[in-house]
Amino acid sequence: MDIERELQTLEDRIRLALKLAQQHQATAEVGAVQDQGLSVSVRNGDVDKVEFTRNHGFGITVYKGQRKGSASTSDLSDAAIERAVLAALNIAKYTAPDDCAGLAEVDLMATSVPDLDLYHHWPLTPERAIALAQECEASGLSVASIKNSDGAHVGSSDSVRAYGNSHGLVVAYPQSRHGISCALIAAQGDTMERGGWSYSHRVPGQLQAGEAVGRKAAERAARKLGSRPVPTGDFPVLYAPEIAGGLLGHFIGAISGGNLYRHSSFLENSLGQRLFPQWMNIYEQPHLPQGPASAPVDGDGLPTCNKHFVEQGTLKSYVLGTYSARRLGLVSSANAGGVRNLRCSSTHTQHELLKMMGTGLLVTDVMGQGVNIVTGHYSRGAAGFWVEQGQIQFPVSEITVAANLQDMFLNVRGVGDDIDARGNVQVGSILIDSMTVAGKSTGS
Amino acid sequence: MSSEQLLQQAQSTLWLPGALDEPGLVRVMDSMLAKGADFADLYFEKTLSESWSLEDGIVKDGSFNVGGGVGVRALCGEKTGFSYSDQADLASIQRAASAAATVANGKGGRCQAVNRQHPAALYNALNPLDTMGPDDKIALLQSADQLARRLDPGVVDVSVSLAGSWKTVLVLASDGTLAADVRPLVRFSVSVVLQKNGRKERGNSGGGGRVGYEQFDAGTVARYVEDAVKMAQVNLDAIDAPAGTMPVVLGSGWPGVLLHEAVGHGLEGDFNRKGTSNYSGRIGSSVASPLCTIVDDGTLLNRRGSLSIDDEGTPTQHTTLVEKGILKGYMQDKHNARLMGQALTGNGRRESYSHLPMPRMTNTYLLPGEDEPDDIIRSVKKGLYAVNFGGGQVDITSGKFVFAASEAYLIEDGKITAPVKGATLIGNGPQAMSKVSMLGNDLALDNGVGTCGKEGQSVPVGVGQPTLKVDELVVGGTR
Numbered sequence: 001m002d003i004e005r006e007l008q009t010l011e012d013r014i015r016l017a018l019k020l021a022q023q024h025q026a027t028a029e030v031g032a033v034q035d036q037g038l039s040v041s042v043r044n045g046d047v048d049k050v051e052f053t054r055n056h057g058f059g060i061t062v063y064k065g066q067r068k069g070s071a072s073t074s075d076l077s078d079a080a081i082e083r084a085v086l087a088a089l090n091i092a093k094y095t096a097p098d099d100c101a102g103l104a105e106v107d108l109m110a111t112s113v114p115d116l117d118l119y120h121h122w123p124l125t126p127e128r129a130i131a132l133a134q135e136c137e138a139s140g141l142s143v144a145s146i147k148n149s150d151g152a153h154v155g156s157s158d159s160v161r162a163y164g165n166s167h168g169l170v171v172a173y174p175q176s177r178h179g180i181s182c183a184l185i186a187a188q189g190d191t192m193e194r195g196g197w198s199y200s201h202r203v204p205g206q207l208q209a210g211e212a213v214g215r216k217a218a219e220r221a222a223r224k225l226g227s228r229p230v231p232t233g234d235f236p237v238l239y240a241p242e243i244a245g246g247l248l249g250h251f252i253g254a255i256s257g258g259n260l261y262r263h264s265s266f267l268e269n270s271l272g273q274r275l276f277p278q279w280m281n282i283y284e285q286p287h288l289p290q291g292p293a294s295a296p297v298d299g300d301g302l303p304t305c306n307k308h309f310v311e312q313g314t315l316k317s318y319v320l321g322t323y324s325a326r327r328l329g330l331v332s333s334a335n336a337g338g339v340r341n342l343r344c345s346s347t348h349t350q351h352e353l354l355k356m357m358g359t360g361l362l363v364t365d366v367m368g369q370g371v372n373i374v375t376g377h378y379s380r381g382a383a384g385f386w387v388e389q390g391q392i393q394f395p396v397s398e399i400t401v402a403a404n405l406q407d408m409f410l411n412v413r414g415v416g417d418d419i420d421a422r423g424n425v426q427v428g429s430i431l432i433d434s435m436t437v438a439g440k441s442t443g444s
Numbered sequence: 445m446s447s448e449q450l451l452q453q454a455q456s457t458l459w460l461p462g463a464l465d466e467p468g469l470v471r472v473m474d475s476m477l478a479k480g481a482d483f484a485d486l487y488f489e490k491t492l493s494e495s496w497s498l499e500d501g502i503v504k505d506g507s508f509n510v511g512g513g514v515g516v517r518a519l520c521g522e523k524t525g526f527s528y529s530d531q532a533d534l535a536s537i538q539r540a541a542s543a544a545a546t547v548a549n550g551k552g553g554r555c556q557a558v559n560r561q562h563p564a565a566l567y568n569a570l571n572p573l574d575t576m577g578p579d580d581k582i583a584l585l586q587s588a589d590q591l592a593r594r595l596d597p598g599v600v601d602v603s604v605s606l607a608g609s610w611k612t613v614l615v616l617a618s619d620g621t622l623a624a625d626v627r628p629l630v631r632f633s634v635s636v637v638l639q640k641n642g643r644k645e646r647g648n649s650g651g652g653g654r655v656g657y658e659q660f661d662a663g664t665v666a667r668y669v670e671d672a673v674k675m676a677q678v679n680l681d682a683i684d685a686p687a688g689t690m691p692v693v694l695g696s697g698w699p700g701v702l703l704h705e706a707v708g709h710g711l712e713g714d715f716n717r718k719g720t721s722n723y724s725g726r727i728g729s730s731v732a733s734p735l736c737t738i739v740d741d742g743t744l745l746n747r748r749g750s751l752s753i754d755d756e757g758t759p760t761q762h763t764t765l766v767e768k769g770i771l772k773g774y775m776q777d778k779h780n781a782r783l784m785g786q787a788l789t790g791n792g793r794r795e796s797y798s799h800l801p802m803p804r805m806t807n808t809y810l811l812p813g814e815d816e817p818d819d820i821i822r823s824v825k826k827g828l829y830a831v832n833f834g835g836g837q838v839d840i841t842s843g844k845f846v847f848a849a850s851e852a853y854l855i856e857d858g859k860i861t862a863p864v865k866g867a868t869l870i871g872n873g874p875q876a877m878s879k880v881s882m883l884g885n886d887l888a889l890d891n892g893v894g895t896c897g898k899e900g901q902s903v904p905v906g907v908g909q910p911t912l913k914v915d916e917l918v919v920g921g922t923r
Contacts (some may be wrong), residue, residue, distance in 0.1 A: 096502035368846035381846035400920025
């Protein structure tokens with residue numbers, strides 16, 4: 001994909017749509033994206049799939065006074081864009097006026113767009129991708145208890161995204177994402193266990209070696225063999241880094257403007273309250289060079305910036321876009337579209353956290369959707385390891401862990417320095433003081 | 445509309461703008477077979493969709509989307525090559541075909557003669573977006589909002605949405621398949637937040653199917669709103685759920701998500717061809733209690749999970765998966781059926797032209813038994829009665845599945861007593877199904893809101909079951 005040309009194309013599309021909206025006395029904001037990539041998977045050494053991807057997307061929101069209408073299309077031709085603009089305008093004839101609707105204030109618009117070093121093209125051929133996936137899978141299949149494969153995958157994609165609005169702002173920048181993943185099956189007698197691992201990066205040279213990914217997938221499958229439930233009771237729970245990010249994700253959901261103004265969060269009206277232990281800070285760094293979730297502007301065209309949501313355990317800021325901020329009588333935190341590179345202060349090594357836990361559960365997998373953001377009630381399927389005196393004893397499965405998120409947050413005893421930096425939430429292991437683990441009956 | 449008219453309508457929607465015709469497209473597939481593909485297919489799609497949403501008592505947003513394109517697939521042995529284009533013209537299709545055919549290294553061949561499929565239509569081909577004017581759509585949403593606030597003055601938030609889509613698909617394949625389908629799909633959703641004495645709870649409900657918006661008459665919408673408000677009211681009074689292993693009675697209808705997770709996914713052909721499912725190689729053996737007969741049926745009229753043809757052009761069917769506890773068969777698409785030497789079942793589905801088809805469920809349900817639902821409750825000394833669920837997940841390899849109860853009650857001495865807070869239930873598919881000890885006579889299907897995710901692809905599905913008792917499941921409460 002010719003990046004310069006695609007950037008130009010998307011900017012042109014955005015300017016065209018804004019001009020059409022203006023001709024109808026409407027203001028508008030427009031997003032457009034184009035991506036192109038290659039995705040290859042192998043299974044048991046043979047090619048499984050070779051997929052060539054190429055997507056276009058264009059979305060517009062128009063404001064006719066305080067009335068709003070939206071439309072989108074996968075066709076970027078002039079005619080299709082005109083149809084989308086007209087469709088959005090047509091919807092705005094029927095929607096009701098909303099005092100909070102409309103573009104963000106003009107003086108809040110980004111005035112410069114920092115280069116966050118997000119684009120690193122990988123001239124990957126299918127043959128090379130296949131070879132890398134084969135290496136990855138082979139290293140996992142060489143582990144003794146691994147009896148089958150669900151495949152290894154190598155992919156690379158480049159994309160260009162653009163945003164513009166009637167204040168005259170048009171921002172467009174390219175980014176890339178390259179990934180490798182593997183899923184393997186360990187077997188023993190009649191039981192099979194799946195384990196997987198993946199890695200992705202914006203820079204091809206930073207992609208973790210395939211052998212390491214394959215081996216890690218194999219270890220994650222093999223170590224589950226012989227798992228069993230544990231008796232029901234209340235125990236400390238240590239969340240491994242690969243799932244600990246989910247806990248912070250629930251927190252972010254609960255302080256997000258949309259849930260707050262809909263009275264749908266257990267953290268409504270909690271600004272300034274202490275929600276975590278005093279030593280804990282939670283913050284975002286949207287401008288990390290090459291960061292997995294880095295972005296120069298938010299979904300409303302505001303410049304993103306470093307910010308603390310939690311400082312010394314106290315809630316300092318909600319996660320707000322323009323609309324939800326207006327609804328709450330607050331100022332946008334430049335988080336339209338969410339948080340970017342969320343991080344958390346670390347206190348201990350994972351080894352120290354296991355020692356602190358003593359007897360309890362190390363959770364490495366969670367399942368299901370049992371999280372209620374309205375009440376904070378949390379109950380999920382889990383698997384991991386039983387720990388006694390800080391030592392891993394045996395693998396555990398077919399259990400649930402339950403508590404209330406508000407209690408869990410207040411009772412974080414430590415955060416590991418074993419940070420999983422692959423995704424939007426970059427955090428280490430999290431030790432929670434006490435949760436109800438349900439497994440085999442206690443005999444009652 | 446006759447199936448021939450349907451095919452013509454699809455051709456004029458999907459082929460005419462790019463000046464495409466059958467001989468030209470067959471030549472594209474011939475070129476893929478000449479390179480050594482065993483099979484090739486072209487999937488054309490155009491989808492119009494809209495949604496309207498209400499909050500704070502007003503309809504403040506609506507959106508309209510147009511999407512579509514053509515997906516080009518080549519199969520060679522176990523290998524799949526795939527490419528797609530959002531431009532359905534011959535040059536774009538040829539480029540995609542040449543990319544997809546990179547996996548081909550067989551001996552080369554030619555397409556079979558085109559054979560027009562004439563499946564029975566299971567729903568009306570009319571565009572559902574046009575079945576109601578914008579003002580009426582808005583009035584419908586507002587009536588739901590007003591009813592919710594009338595039913596309980598403690599309601600502090602009401603969100604209501606109405607969504608519809610109209611998808612035209614056409615499949616042309618090297619095995620001679622030429623088939624088209626025009627698929628309406630509508631959905632109504634309502635969610636309320638109730639606040640009393642400092643506690644808050646949410647309730648939600650909704651429904652839909654392959655029908656027009658006229659399905660959402662005043663009575664139907666009132667029932668959805670009442671269900672949502674009732675769920676919130678019940679949960680406001682809920683006590684902590686119990687923790688541990690106990691008998692669980694599941695209500696009829698939507699709790700059939702149990703079958704979807706505990707059984708359905710594990711019987712999809714791809715996992716079984718690869719031997720990665722805990723049901724692999726178990727056809728003919730016992731995987732559930734003898735009470736259980738489980739089917740996947742894509743042929744139910746107007747249902748959300750139904751399809752006249754699947755996304756490979758195969759007519760859908762009523763497939764018995766488990767009969768009296770014995771595993772009878774898997775759900776298949778063309779690729780996996782061919783490699784496993786099994787018959788097609790009409791379960792080849794894809795989210796869109798930019799996704800590959802794979803075996804997916806349609807409407808999956810458990811046939812009714814003979815027990816009165818009241819007797820089932822009466823048989824439990826201490827356990828859980830769960831009537832509504834948020835959703836579920838399964839690890840098809842180990843068989844572990846979860847589903848999250850969103851409305852549940854304690855059963856004490858054969859009586860339904862206090863409501864309990866949401867809790868996740870966890871079990872192992874065949875083990876849990878072997879512990880189904882009572883089966884109600886009240887089979888019901890869900891209201892038409894289910895969406896199933898697999899490998900990043902979402903497709904609409906249906907589930908159903910009668911009231912049933914599982915003697916032992918782990919309940920993830922805190923008490």
